[in-house]
Amino acid sequence: MTELHAASAPITQDVMTLPRKLPEGPVNLVGLTRDKLRDALAETGVPEKQLKMRVNQLWAWIYERGVRSFDDMTNLAKSFRADLAGRFVIELPEIVSKQVSADGTRKYLVRIAGGHEVEVVYIPEADRGTLCISSQVGCTLTCSFCHTGTQKLVRNLTPGEIIGQVMLVRDDLGEWPEPGKPKNEARLLSNIVLMGMGEPLYNFENVRDAMKIAMDPEGISLSRRRITLSTSGVVPEIARAATEIGCQLAVSFHATTDEVRDRLVPINRKWNIETLLDALRAYPKASNSERITFEYVMLKDVNDSDEDARRLVKLISGIPAKINLIPFNEWPGAPYQRSDWERIEKFADIVYKAGYSSPIRTPRGEDIMAACGQLKSATERARRDRVAL
Secondary structure, eight states, rough: OOOOHHHHHHHHGGGGGOOOOOOSSEEOOOTOOHHHHHHHHTTTTTTTHHHHHHHHHIIIIISSSOOOOOOOOOOHHHHHHHHHHHHHHOOOOOEEEEEETTTTEEEEEEEEEEOOOOEEEEEOSSEEEEEOOOOOEEEOOOOOSGGGGOOOOEEOOHHHHHHHHHHHHHHHHHHHHOSOOOOOOOOOSSSEEOOOSOOOOHHHHHHHHHHHHOOOOOTOOOOOEEEEEEESOOOHHHHHHHHHOOEEEEOOOOSHHHHHHHHGGGGGGGOHHHHHHHHHHHHHHHOOOOOOEEEEEETTTTSSHHHHHHHHHHTTTTTTTEEEEEEOOOOOOOOOOBHHHHHHHHHHHHHHTTTOOOOOOOOOOGGGGGTOOOOOOHHHHHHHHHHHH
């Protein structure tokens, strides 16, 4: 066990060894990096001099065109297609249900291997379409304001299950190019945020590999500036995220004193505000990112005072940043209330006058429990309840 893993063990339970063994069978090509795809093809006997070409061909079919059947890969010889079909599959997670909010937000319940389910949310806007994806089934961090945090961690998602969320939503949006027609550069799914179920930095390698696939210019081809990873503050992995992923970073901050943050975001007891901010100061330069996004959920009479706003500005001084103010999205049994709108606006004004962008996030999909902090798989609750009987 490495020093990092040893240090993380009390918080992550057995997360570093997850996912547990998945069902055996043909290898799923979805989620393999280019190097791993090359290795898989080499093991089947593809000649060395053909490997790069074959990887490029399969990559284009799977990630640029969204093809799921080897039979449809018309630039491959029939014998090679048959050989591939005997050894590999191209499979995505399964959409169990889809709900559409009055504001157009779509929430998908998605089933992965083992029968577990996660939630995925697509948010359409005038200038973009943002997909909020999950990295774990459940979560280990137990943030007290977050509905997902009340569901215990089940396992990490594989790279294929993570990038598969992107691909199945592109299916639903009809965004793959039509055969024989030029690719439409107008993207319905233009942005990815790793803000769904789970802590992405506790599933680092799988998240990294999935995002490398998303950013590959010969496939889904999303700029790293259109991908945002949200962390609650797993300090040892922040530097790795800068160098190995390089996407935009958001931090679930939510408090301006360790006393309050310990209660709201328990990981703060391991890496406190000062330690977290020290790690964040180095991120923009290491990742070539423009700025860090500080997420701040507005909780009535908890963290929303003028004093909190002034402390926040002082704490992040010197860090290129914007502050997303998030009106608390209530859920059944939630121990907090949303701050009054006037209080949120006053808080935002103090931050703005200090020189920081401070947009107030418009709640989306509240009527289908798809808003920030509301995601939780009902199936996992039912599974737990059955075990308890």
